[in-house]
Structures are given as C-alpha cells and as structure tokens.
Amino acid sequence: KQEVTQIPAALSVPEGENLVLNCSFTDSAIYNLQWFRQDPGKGLTSLLLIQSSQREQTSGRLNASLDKSSGRSTLYIAASQPGDSATYLCAVSPGTSGSRLTFGEGTQLTVNP
Amino acid sequence: GAGVSQSPSNKVTEKGKDVELRCDPISGHTALYWYRQSLGQGLEFLIYFQGNSAPDKSGLPSDRFSAERTGGSVSTLTIQRTQQEDSAVYLCASSRTSGGTGELFFGEGSRLTVL
Secondary structure (H helix, E strand, O other): OOOOOEEEEEEEEEOOOEEEEEEEEOOOEEEEEEEEEOOOOOOOOEEEEEEOOEEEEOOOEEEEEEEEOEEEEEEOOOOOHHHHHHEEEEEEEEEEOOOOEOOOOOEEEEEEE | OOEEEEOOEEEEOOOOOOOOEEEEEEEOOOOOEEEEOOOOOOEEEEEEOOOOOOOEOOOOOOOOOOEHHHHOOOEEEEEEEOOHHEEEEEEEEOOOOOOOOOOOOEEOOOEEEOO
C-alpha cells in the first residue's frame, strides 16, 4: 500500500526566504506526482505535475523535483511571499496508467511579512 | 463551465437524513474522483470513475455511501442515514487521462455538517 509522508507538518518563515517542502512515498512504481496548494476553506489548486519519466518541473517561483528511485520529491519556493501562505499537499498516482491519487497530510506554510 | 463545479457548497442536515452531493467535471475529462477531507485531516479517497469502466469503490467507508456517474459526466455522491462522523468537506476532481497527463483539477468542495 502506497504511503505518502510530508515533512515538516508546519513551517513558518519570514518573507523573502527560500524554502523547501519535502514529500516521500513508499512505492516507487508511480505514474506521476502532483503538488497542490489548499487555502483555508477552499478546494485544491494544482501547482505542478511531474511525470514518472521527468526529474523536475518549474512554474514561476516554484520548482518541484522527483527522485523516483529514492521515493522523494521536493517543492522549492523561491523568495517567499505572504500570499504563499497555505497548505501544500503532494500526491502520487500509482501504476503505469494512473488512477486514484494517494495524498500526504500536507505542510502548512506561513510566510510572515 | 471552465472548472469542476460542486453543489451544494454547504449542507447542514440532521442525523439520519439522506444527502446528495453533485459534481460537474470539466468537459471532456474522462476520470472523476471523490475525496473526503475531515477537519484538520488529509484527503481520504472515496471512489474513482474512469470512462465506461467499473468504478473503483474501494474507498467508500460503508454501504451508506454510494455514487453514480450518468452519461460519463455529472456524478452524484449519496450518503444515506447520515451520521455525525460523516461531517466533512467532500471534494470532487476530474482529469483527462486519455491523451493527457493525468493532472487533477478539484472543485471547491461541498461542506457537509451533520447535526
């Protein structure tokens, strides 16, 4: 059974700092890995998706990497802003064709002005 | 619409009543998922529809829960004889798995409160 773990559970940083969020998964046979953002009381917003054959994806100040063999992904946020405050979740889709995602518990990020 | 649409956004019901939650996925998306998020918890998988294949119901917590997807589009999640532990946000997502990347797009959720 796939298990996804995110560390740390919560993180508070001053504005402008670069930061790294970690995600690990137990079964390396994944189809893709996706990072989401969730604001309080809202649904999930897709940030980045990395296919199993890829090593990283970038969007603006965000960069996500994937090391399938070690079962790890990191989300790097450059020059953090108060608007980045949210819960960040990673999720993996198993197998060769993709199906239901298994989610981590999330990292709650607070960026202080 | 452009995104995944869910209704109602909020539902308050009494214990023992039945509720129906609706999800309208992005047009052309063949895969549809239901997840549940209890207060302060992660996402719990409920059910997955892919095209005309038999749905993956392995996440449904009890036989009080059922879901259907009519015409390969709109889906309804039904909870019978609601219990207080059913209180949660029910999230629907869709993806275009055929020819796509499998990226999931979520709706805003339906917040269910069982009194």
